[in-house]
Amino acid sequence: MTKLPSLRESILQHLRYSFGKDPEHAILEDWRMAVSYAVRDRITDAWINATHRTYDTGAKRVYYLSMEFLIGRLLEDGIVNLELVDEARAVLAEFGKDYQAVLADEPDAALGNGGLGRLAACFLESLSTLGCPAHGYGIRYEHGLFRQSFVDGRQVEMPEHWLEQRHAWEFERPEVRYRVGFGGHVDTRGETVRWYPAEEVEAEAFDTPVVGWKGRWANTLRLWSGRAIHPFDLDRFNHGDYAGAAQPEALARTISRVLYPDDTTEQGKELRLKQEYFLTCAALRDILRRFNNQFGDLRKLPAKVAIQLNDTHPAIAGPELVRVLHDERGLPFDDALEIAQGCLSYTNHTLLPEALEAWDESLFGRLLPRHIQLIDRIDATHAARNPSRQQSMRADHQVKMGQLSFVMAHKVNGVSALHTDLMKSTVFSELHRLHPDRIVNQTNGVTPRRWLLGCNPRLASLITESIGEAWVDDLDQLTRLEPSVEDAAWLDRYAQVKRDNKVDLANWMARHHGVHVDPDMLFDVQIKRLHEYKRQHLNILETIALWSEIRDNPEAGWTPRLKLFAGKAAPGYFFAKDIIRLINDAAAVINADPVTAPYLKVAFLPNYNVSLAERLVPAADLSEQISTAGKEASGTGNMKFALNGAPTVGTLDGANVEIREHVGAENFFLFGMTAEEVMERRHVDGHAWRAIEADPRLRRALDLIRDGRFSPQDPGRYHGITGNLEGPDYFLVCSDFTDYWRAQREVDAAFADRSRWSRMAAWNTARSGWFSSDRTIRGYMADIWNAQSLIGA
Numbered sequence: 001m002t003k004l005p006s007l008r009e010s011i012l013q014h015l016r017y018s019f020g021k022d023p024e025h026a027i028l029e030d031w032r033m034a035v036s037y038a039v040r041d042r043i044t045d046a047w048i049n050a051t052h053r054t055y056d057t058g059a060k061r062v063y064y065l066s067m068e069f070l071i072g073r074l075l076e077d078g079i080v081n082l083e084l085v086d087e088a089r090a091v092l093a094e095f096g097k098d099y100q101a102v103l104a105d106e107p108d109a110a111l112g113n114g115g116l117g118r119l120a121a122c123f124l125e126s127l128s129t130l131g132c133p134a135h136g137y138g139i140r141y142e143h144g145l146f147r148q149s150f151v152d153g154r155q156v157e158m159p160e161h162w163l164e165q166r167h168a169w170e171f172e173r174p175e176v177r178y179r180v181g182f183g184g185h186v187d188t189r190g191e192t193v194r195w196y197p198a199e200e201v202e203a204e205a206f207d208t209p210v211v212g213w214k215g216r217w218a219n220t221l222r223l224w225s226g227r228a229i230h231p232f233d234l235d236r237f238n239h240g241d242y243a244g245a246a247q248p249e250a251l252a253r254t255i256s257r258v259l260y261p262d263d264t265t266e267q268g269k270e271l272r273l274k275q276e277y278f279l280t281c282a283a284l285r286d287i288l289r290r291f292n293n294q295f296g297d298l299r300k301l302p303a304k305v306a307i308q309l310n311d312t313h314p315a316i317a318g319p320e321l322v323r324v325l326h327d328e329r330g331l332p333f334d335d336a337l338e339i340a341q342g343c344l345s346y347t348n349h350t351l352l353p354e355a356l357e358a359w360d361e362s363l364f365g366r367l368l369p370r371h372i373q374l375i376d377r378i379d380a381t382h383a384a385r386n387p388s389r390q391q392s393m394r395a396d397h398q399v400k401m402g403q404l405s406f407v408m409a410h411k412v413n414g415v416s417a418l419h420t421d422l423m424k425s426t427v428f429s430e431l432h433r434l435h436p437d438r439i440v441n442q443t444n445g446v447t448p449r450r451w452l453l454g455c456n457p458r459l460a461s462l463i464t465e466s467i468g469e470a471w472v473d474d475l476d477q478l479t480r481l482e483p484s485v486e487d488a489a490w491l492d493r494y495a496q497v498k499r500d501n502k503v504d505l506a507n508w509m510a511r512h513h514g515v516h517v518d519p520d521m522l523f524d525v526q527i528k529r530l531h532e533y534k535r536q537h538l539n540i541l542e543t544i545a546l547w548s549e550i551r552d553n554p555e556a557g558w559t560p561r562l563k564l565f566a567g568k569a570a571p572g573y574f575f576a577k578d579i580i581r582l583i584n585d586a587a588a589v590i591n592a593d594p595v596t597a598p599y600l601k602v603a604f605l606p607n608y609n610v611s612l613a614e615r616l617v618p619a620a621d622l623s624e625q626i627s628t629a630g631k632e633a634s635g636t637g638n639m640k641f642a643l644n645g646a647p648t649v650g651t652l653d654g655a656n657v658e659i660r661e662h663v664g665a666e667n668f669f670l671f672g673m674t675a676e677e678v679m680e681r682r683h684v685d686g687h688a689w690r691a692i693e694a695d696p697r698l699r700r701a702l703d704l705i706r707d708g709r710f711s712p713q714d715p716g717r718y719h720g721i722t723g724n725l726e727g728p729d730y731f732l733v734c735s736d737f738t739d740y741w742r743a744q745r746e747v748d749a750a751f752a753d754r755s756r757w758s759r760m761a762a763w764n765t766a767r768s769g770w771f772s773s774d775r776t777i778r779g780y781m782a783d784i785w786n787a788q789s790l791i792g793a
């Protein structure tokens with residue numbers, strides 16, 4: 001390995017030789033790129049070493065197949081993991097450049113919708129930190145999740161163009177290309193079955209190294225980009241049809257053009273299925289090529305290859321692997337099935353019926369005619385081996401991807417204890433009865449490198465000063481802070497960290513959004529995708545009720561509060577978009593009220609993404625995790641907040657349950673019905689009305705909204721929302737309102753006593769070590785993948 005020059009030298013060399021600039025003429029982007037290349041060089045050494053080591057040891061490899069990797073910005077991640085923060089800052093300062101500005105110049109890679117995609121990104125980082133040989137496989141979307149802005153309070157979506165700015169992280173691999181077919185027909189001659197696709201596109205690999213803590217190991221995120229096999233139709237061009245000549249390329253590129261923002265038209269659905277097969281087919285070819293080069297004997301596949309399906313999106317991997325092994329490589333069907341099951345495992349992220357993937361059999365059969373035959377054979381085999389089986393994966397003229405994934409996997413996991421239990425008793429109850437050892441739990445986690453060391457350097461320094469730096473890759477060490485939590489002087493420093501972070505955020509909001517807030521207010525934060533089950537409308541109802549109450553009695557000693565929201569709604573999810581608008585409309589009225597101004601402020605920050613979360617999480621006092629119990633599979637924002645010292649106000653849902661167990665009930669503001677109570681309450685006639693009649697505050701808040709107090713020019717604007725809440729109220733906003741109000745007043749009282757509050761916050765930090773994604777990945781390695789760490793091996 002060549003010895004690299006100092007970071008300073010490296011940066012200057014890249015500035016000069018990669019970008020042709022001297023420091024005097026370099027623009028911000030040149031600096032950002034030069035620093036990125038200097039950091040990348042250091043990551044690349046770790047990466048190539050890790051690859052050699054994996055080959056040399058013949059170790060088992062993990063493949064994480066996911067339609068989403070919400071990686072955000074990577075420069076800071078690299079700098080933090082390589083412990084170059086001080087050096088990078090100093091070099092930039094020497095040339096009069098601001099470190100933060102350089103970091104912020106990087107495009108935020110929004111290749112995911114929300115928690116599922118961010119989890120995949122945290123997992124990759126933990127896999128590298130733990131030295132587990134792994135690849136992430138995904139799609140290199142040209143356009144990630146849409147950019148959100150507000151016009152008159154309404155969400156407006158604009159395309160996202162992260163690839164238009166330069167970035168340093170990917171290596172194009174033009175030599176790694178596979179053909180992916182669609183449609184066509186199946187030819188059966190006796191035992192020999194061949195699929196002849198009608199249309200083919202090429203998947204080309206782009207590799208991004210993912211470095212772990214201290215650069216001890218680096219794995220690969222391999223993203224596929226669509227391209228035409230024959231990019232240009234010369235014949236059509238020569239006949240003057242210039243647009244037509246470019247059509248094959250345009251069509252093929254459509255496949256990796258945009259990330260699905262989770263709502264779909266019929267046409268969109270077809271493209272989504274194509275994307276899913278595109279990712280899976282290319283990934284499996286790549287996996288088998290690598291396996292063949294090294295091992296050859298396909299029967300050893302499960303000993304050397306673990307393939308994790310991140311939700312059902314890559315579920316076609318089951319039939320595709322069977323197809324390759326059986327149709328192409330000639331293994332008997334039963335053997336192919338057994339080998340595939342030995343490799344595959346599946347993570348479920350939702351119990352919401354509308355989110356469980358099911359494809360129309362006509363569409364599926366048209367695009368993947370061989371796969372639908374194989375699914376029928378897999379289903380029939382499963383039925384024959386389990387005579388009491390009733391549910392088929394082929395029902396209602398649909399292909400049920402959850403059932404398929406379950407049957408094809410040797411392990412199926414939920415993402416929190418409660419969610420895993422509910423999987424067993426609801427969606428997968430029959431399959432669980434047939435295969436009682438298959439479902440396991442792996443509660444989610446978050447990487448402490450990004451979600452504490454990187455985003456909250458003040459708190460990280462205080463922790464390191466108190467207990468040493470071993471916590472960074474051994475987060476359980478945070479319990480060693482417990483004695484400090486009882487030490488008044490230390491608590492003052494802890495409180496000062498939070499206060500400084502809040503000042504930073506307040507300044508940033510003033511500068512970038514013209515929102516002026518007092519950093520001494522309680523920063524109450526709800527940031528996540530907009531969804532009725534996440535109940536941002538419960539939060540705004542309580543806000544409106546609070547506003548009325550303060551107006552009635554401004555002298556009652558209110559705890560000043562800033563209600564902060566951020567999050568995107570799917571473009572076709574009109575109810576969620578109405579909630580955004582209501583929050584913005586309410587904010588305008590409330591923020592303009594001089595009577596309540598000292599006590600209440602509301603802000604909805606646009607374009608929530610990973611970078612914005614990194615700003616908000618360290619500055620939050622209170623974490624809103626208020627989903628209808630039983631609906632949020634886990635949540636991971638909840639963990640980031642607890643770790644950064646923001647106690648939760650929340651329901652017993654998802655990982656909230658485990659957070660409360662770890663941080664202590666006295667450091668958590670619990671409210672609301674349990675998942676069981678929720679199921680019962682739905683059967684109570686007029687549950688919403690009963691709740692409204694019993695609580696005049698709720699009544700009044702609903703009246704204000706319905707009577708147009710926040711939309712005077714258009715009083716009927718929110719009748720959709722009020723009608724829903726006063727009627728079906730499926731997510732039980734009204735039924736949980738009164739208890740939520742009570743919990744919030746407890747928050748007020750606790751926050752008014754600052755030392756009590758700091759103690760609660762610090763307990764949250766000290767007891768959140770278990771929520772490291774390192775712990776989660778160790779669980780997957782031991783219980784699902786049977787994979788080993790190669791660090792120190």
Ligand code: F58
Nearest residue numbers: 113114115116262349632633634635636
């Ligand atoms: C999320 N799912 C869960 N899905 O909602 C959350 O509770 C959990 O913590 C997280 O996964 C990680 O396990 C989620 O983010 C999506 O974004 C889907 C992507 C594909 C389209 C439908 C939404």
